[in-house]
Amino acid sequence: MNGLSDHVRAVEATLFAAEAPLSPAEIADYVGEHVDVAQALAELHAHYSGRGIELVERGKAWHFQTAPDLAHILRPEREESRRLSRAAVETLAIIAYHEPVTRAEIEAIRGVQISKGTLDVLMEAGWVRPAGRREVPGRPLTFATTATFLQHFGLSSRRDLPGIDDLKAAGLLDPIEAALEQMGGEQLELESADEED
Incomplete structure (x- = not known):
């Protein structure tokens, strides 16, 4: 026995067998309203932390996935890369x-x-x-x-999407801002030259 209660094991089995991520309400439909689904999810999340698979929440739905650092093992030899325009x-x-x-x-x-x-x-x-x-x-x-x-x-x-400060810290906005500042400076120089004429 792994130390998990029957209720937690029922939630684990439900998520393992599910074809798609499940919300807590959908899990409760399977395991029953008497099960504290939130508590069971918290226990499972902790139990699988650092393992080869982990329990994750995405968009208010829960599912098991391969640990990100091991995903390369399961990828096929030849990946089809599709670049977005x-x-x-x-x-x-x-x-x-x-x-x-x-x-x-x-x-x-x-x-x-x-x-x-x-x-x-x-x-x-x-x-x-x-x-x-x-x-x-x-x-x-x-x-x-x-x-x-x-x-x-x-x-x-x-x-969790990066904000403006995150993008600046990553250096993704600096070239744009520098170009805009330079254009603004050139515009000011042109305006002052026009005023002098």
Whole structure:
């Protein structure tokens, strides 16, 4: 016996046999309302911490996954690498940070139109899903990220997305800011030259 109670073992078995991540309410449907699912999940999370597989929460649903440091062992020898276009990456970022968002809002933020294929690629990858219609004239479709998106990028929730300070610390915003500051400086020089004339 491994020291886990029957209730905890029932939750463990339910998650192990599930085809997809389960929310605590869905787990309770299997094991019964009398089981403290939150406590069982906490025990299992601690029990599997540091092992070859671990229990993780992604988008308020729980599942077992291979420990990230061992994932390379299970990958096939030949990986098919599919690079996203710049438009797809920008669109995915806008959806992740602003969801639920309409196609028109994505285009307004990007400043250019997006092709239908861009959203199709993101939906085919399982990272983006339709999220209902906005209650405005025309009832445009909105888009949001999925649990697969969170899982792929190792995020527990959208709150784990890097903020502006994180991006600056990683050096991802510095070139843009430097260019904008330089353009602003050049603009000021031009304006002062115009005033002198």
